Amino acid sequence: MNPLTRIAFVVIVSLPLLFTVDVVSAGATLVLEVATMPLWWGMRILGARRVVFAMFTIGAAALATGIATAMYGRAGGAELIEWGPVHVTEHSLAVALASSLRAVALVMPAVLVFARLDIAELGDALIQVARLPERFVWGAVAGLRLIELTSSDIDYVRFARRARGLRPRVASALMPLLVLSLRRAETLSMAMEARGFERDAGLDTPSRTHYRVSRLSGRDAWVIAVAVVIAVTAVSAAIGTGAWHFVLTG
Numbered sequence: 001m002n003p004l005t006r007i008a009f010v011v012i013v014s015l016p017l018l019f020t021v022d023v024v025s026a027g028a029t030l031v032l033e034v035a036t037m038p039l040w041w042g043m044r045i046l047g048a049r050r051v052v053f054a055m056f057t058i059g060a061a062a063l064a065t066g067i068a069t070a071m072y073g074r075a076g077g078a079e080l081i082e083w084g085p086v087h088v089t090e091h092s093l094a095v096a097l098a099s100s101l102r103a104v105a106l107v108m109p110a111v112l113v114f115a116r117l118d119i120a121e122l123g124d125a126l127i128q129v130a131r132l133p134e135r136f137v138w139g140a141v142a143g144l145r146l147i148e149l150t151s152s153d154i155d156y157v158r159f160a161r162r163a164r165g166l167r168p169r170v171a172s173a174l175m176p177l178l179v180l181s182l183r184r185a186e187t188l189s190m191a192m193e194a195r196g197f198e199r200d201a202g203l204d205t206p207s208r209t210h211y212r213v214s215r216l217s218g219r220d221a222w223v224i225a226v227a228v229v230i231a232v233t234a235v236s237a238a239i240g241t242g243a244w245h246f247v248l249t250g
Helices: 004-016 023-035 048-074 092-117 119-128 134-147 152-165 170-192 216-239
Strands: 079-083 084-091
Touching: 004 023, 004 119, 004 216, 023 092, 023 170, 048 092, 048 152, 084 092, 092 119, 119 134, 134 170
Parallel strands: none
Antiparallel strands: 079 084
């Protein structure tokens, strides 16, 4: 599946949830996302540890959001719990449940999609399918690749300061990290220029070829259609049951 299709799926199914906070639309979106997961995410194993960590993080964030909303949200209806500044009412509890489901429905597909997203394949898709300028796309891809080296740079600076008898302070490590990043960026830019990434369009030189061919297929069309169906179904169910609550109306 094309990487742009995965991103488009996340955007389409998430867009309606940005305008409403209700249990029906959030619950319908979440159920349909889980039901269609083999289509838009695939059956390839990501890694049990990464999946469990991602699901635990999403669940903890959704639970924290729900608890905070239930305790300190707008009161309404019968009061269920009153303890100091904490007032849990029927309205705040309903909004808390809707907020938790909404958070999971918004974050889960994004986390799962971007956890498996290959930056190089995304760059090919942006150039060949979206027709974005190669110079800026490959520059962004190279920059994203270097982000993975940040943790090793931090360890390198910390070990170097420890060898000199200096305390490992965060503020003191910023300048060495900046110097390391600038040196690596300069080396990478020269390497990319030597490989023809800086080709002048005005020169009589052949166009760069691509190692991978990125194109849209029938499965991509199915995934986009499923995303539209999920969004329309969630909105229709919320409006039909009267649960639709526009976020700007309070």
